[in-house]
Amino acid sequence: MMNCQFVFLLLVIYMLYLFVGAAIFSVLEQPYEEQLREKVLNMWDDFLEIHPCLSEEKLEDFLRTALLVKSFGVSVLRNISGFEVKWDFVSSLFFAGTTLTTIGYGHPFPISLSGKVFCVFYCLIGIPFTLSLLSIVAQKLTIFLRDRPLHYFHHRWNTSNNKLEWIHAIVVISILCLFSFFIPAIFFNFLEENWGYADALYFCFISLSTVGLGDYVPGERSGQRLPALYKLLVVGYLLLGLVCVFLMVEIFKNLLKHNQILSLFLLGYEAGRQDEEIDHVSTNDSEVPFAPRNDETTRRRVTHSASPNEKSYGSISPSRAPAIIT
Template sequence: MKKDLSCCCPSLISSRETIRFYLLFVLIALYMLAGAALFSSLERQAELKAHQLWETRLGDFSHEHNISCEKLKSLLRHYEEARTAGIRTKPGRALWDIPGAFYFVGTVVSTIGFGMTAPSTVTGKVLLVFYGLLGCSATILFFNLFLERVITLLSLLVSWCRRRTRRSGPEGPAREDNKNDRKPSVYQVTLVLFVVVLLVACGAASLYSAMEGWTYTESLYFCFVAFSTVGFGDFVSGQREHHEHTWAYQVANCLMMLFGVCCTYSLFNTISVIIKQWLNWLIRTMMPLCIDSWYRQFSVQSLV
């Protein structure tokens, strides 16, 4: 009877890919709702206090200098437009010289997109669409090839360690290596990448803390935001005026960010494989229960 039921409902029972897709969608939606509730409870009060403080300062400044609030807000709107062109209250390095433009295209092809620099001309905006399409695709390919090299290196290391263990152990019948034995598990690759990302982030945070004047916690936060390609733009490295003359720091900054993005992207890939395995286990666990439930319901309807 269960076989007949599975034949009658192939789209519900046999399509595990479809079930996994919808299950992952539901879990991501629930994860986002939980995150929204968490960050709203943490940040909402600070936002309201910042608004109140801003309105107070705006009113005090308007009263002290005898300027209407509307004219002051109009000036601030013009300043917001000027910030897009790279104008800051504190002097900073040039945004569109060759090093600045190279930093910009680096944030484009790596999909970081801090937002502190953006094309202002129509030609530049149109060109960016095609430039980013090709550049992001090539960079993602490079990240995938980087992960393949990491897995190959770990495979050679695992194979070498097992040969050493067999040689140092008691003598026994010679046995050829199985190809599957040479491959590291996804958990081993994830652990290695997690350690590498952690070491790179800690080392980069020390560099940024010294060069940017940030606290170590702020530097670690920047490393995660940059390496994960989230790129909020609240912290951006290498934008101070004196950084224009520190070529060694500019090169180290670009290399550090590229290597960090490579490792973090690879870590995300391996974690996604683990999540997929957990979803498969959850589906295998749920499927017999669902089939039994459908079988009972089908049997009751048949009796009726």
């Protein structure tokens, strides 16, 4: 019953979190949407006024087709260069890497039916394999970056584990954030001419959180220098960055064990479920009519009447106790 109440409380909090986020996004973004719509309508009217021979229907059909082709990742400009092909090997590798890591910028995406079918089966195997691999690597790195240093400093400085874990976690997470978000944002700010530092930092966070909104995609700028090498480096950055994120999650999970409020909120249901399983196993064990002889703990719970032919080594029956010779 307690677990049901806990789950219901989490659902209520999550729904409230969704509604609050939706309200804030609506307040922040709707004014800019109205401004852009008004700007486009003014451009539309000005263009038709300058070109009276062009009908509004033809212009609308042309723009609809051009936007559809653009959504497929194909440029509609005539001065396209060979580096802007969207499905060469390096671009396809970039697509495979961002898809298997569940980032999925959505640019480009498969156009053909065969490509869509292959993408489904490719992701069915590739996504679990990729996430499992990244998680395993992060767990192995946790041993070298968390367990061993904590063991060394605990015995060297004789500091409490709780205090030492918090200090270590703050230092390690700060370093990981520096090399995962803040330093890469400097390079993206330099390589992408139309990205500010805030835009680059936003891209790093959206990518490594596997949200991948697709509003910022590296290497899509026309005239990008060494685009193939650049996209390969971006794929490597995403994989290493996700390992760092998984590592931060592992460190944070270990901190929850020493915080009663957070562990009750985030780990309480799991702990309760494990307690129920232990109680269920203990109840079933108490109904077992016999127990193996090598299990001393279980044997002591079995009554003598359950196995009359078996000698009892855990206690001596008073009726069979030897007489004391005086």
